[in-house]
Amino acid sequence: MEEHWDGLLMVLIAGIVFFISYRSFRTWVRKPLTLRSRLGFQMNEVILDHPAVHLLERAGYEVVSDKLKVPLTFKVNDSLLHSRMFIDYIVQRDGELYLVRMARERSGIEWTGSGIRKELLPYLLLYPECAGVLYVDADHGEIKEITLTTDDDE
Incomplete structure (x- = not known):
């Protein structure tokens, strides 16, 4: 037994x-994959007056950096190809950093999964330590918070 x-x-x-x-x-x-977390921000502490800054501050964000240019270099076979990405602002709220992308009249975002992937995923992957990307339309007074998530997070 x-x-x-x-x-x-x-x-x-x-x-x-x-x-x-x-x-x-x-x-x-x-x-989530951490692809480029070793990249740091080179903060641009001179913040120019803009309606988007006031909109972000009214929404509870602290603007910690103005426009940044992120240089990118790609190696294709033996050739180096150069490009850049622009971040309009970096803001902070509740200890979390957010990248800000401003709405532009000539290049809008298609608000579908593939449209967001095409336009905003590079920002989320380049700086995974950020809480997300804020898409700011200062003309309409709108702020949309975009984060990369899985269906299981719901």
């Missing part, structure tokens, strides 16, 4: 170990 309990105890321990391993692996796989 004692052998029966030993076997049952071994199966129970194996099940617990398997369950914990499975949950740990699932959590590890679903963790």
Whole structure:
């Protein structure tokens, strides 16, 4: 009779170990990738007066940097290709940093998953330590907060 309990105890321990391993692996796989977290911000502390600054401040954000140019270099085979991205502002609220992208009349965003991916995903991947991207339309007084998430976060 004692052998029966030993076997049952071994199966129970194996099940617990398997369950914990499975949950740990699932959590590890679903963790967001940190592609470029070693990049730091070169803050531009001179903040020019703009309606967007006032809109952000009224919404509870503190503007900590004005427009930044982020130089990018890509190596394709043996050639170096240069480009840049622009961040309109960096703001802070509740200890979290947000990148700000201003709405532009000539280049709007299509508010679909693929439209947001095309226009804003590079910002989210370039600085994953940021809480998200704020899309600010100063003309209409709108601020949209965009974060990269999974369906499981809902």
